[in-house]
Amino acid sequence: MPFGYLRIELLRMLRNKRYIIFVVAFPVIFYMINANLWGAQTTEGGVRAGVFLMVSMGAYGALAASMMSTAVPWAQERQSGWLRQLRVTPLPNTTIILTKLAAALLLVLPSLLLVVLAAVVTQGVSLTAGQWAALIPAMWLGTIPFAALGLVIGSLLPVDTAQPVAMLSMFALALLGGLWFPPEAMPATMKDIADVLPSFSYADIGWHLVSGEAVPLSDAVTVVIWAAVLGVLAVLGCRRAVTRA
Template structure:
């Protein structure tokens, strides 16, 4: 890892620590959902509680990626320091890499309350290797959401990014089966679920944590969404670059 990437990562982590609202928000909602829904209604089922824990972890990761990243990028674009950084010869990669690594750190931190609640208050069970595999799956599955966050951040002003990111986040999470197991959703949502990126991401985590066979359609669509989000984020960056420096 280059020294520039490390410098940007360190700088953005310090910003996150100094203003920890994004981290608190990413950690609070899935932990509160665990206490309100998983513990009383599914805590006694080892497999169900383990899958639900994975779902809550993915909700926290999606929140950090879609809402946290889009808002921070949009806010940075409005600061006078940002145009100066863009004039430097290093190019955009160190800043992008620093943002992605910082967001991944926030995601992992947001899983801690969920894992503690699952360990103390439910019968969820996972071995250490499967836990490590599940965390790796969490980061891999969150990639399209980080790219979506970058897309929204480069496309929208900060005030709009706050609202739009929430509108994007909640329907995708619901249809993907993160708030309710897919088999309990209405039939039309069950048919739609494999085609949203949250379902494929959840399938990765569920499979890693419990050893279940993932939904192949969901995994394929996760790859498709990742490619599409990468293209959209690159387009939004170039559009913003052209408007500011042409």
């Protein structure tokens, strides 16, 4: 993978004020506010709400980062002619797509790790070494379907349309996935919808890990299936976008 191109992709997003404010800062702020309000409460299993909230806000920030770093930038690159510039370089089309996905995964880390840091420092969240070793990689790699969805949106829609569609998709996945309020509080219809969404299964993996429970096979299968389907669509859409640039 050409690390020069990857470095350019990372720097472009890190200099984007909207990414810093809405994707990195907001999840931390939301966590701090809600954790101070009800983070000391405990669940039926004896786990503090602040720990569950860490997973929820970390998942939201990671989901937002993976989509915001793919959908709109990719649509902008198609429209601005940047993809045409890349086509005259020695970079194969597959490398361009994989680099974009790798950049999206790396850009997930600031939001995810800052929420974890805020939970540890301000709420005294403490997990075993094994729980941390399972939680962070699971929540990091679990964003692949959302990054792929962002690439699909950016490949098919113009910039003016891609941005609101990406935002609406992001908010819908967070809301229906139970990232903003406990899934138990959802109406029955919303709960049924949540059960088939990758956002709920993604967060549910984290909730089980911090509870010291085995991850349900259904959650892992749901995330993998969504990653596979959206991944194929992303590759097809990106190849089409690069070829027609």
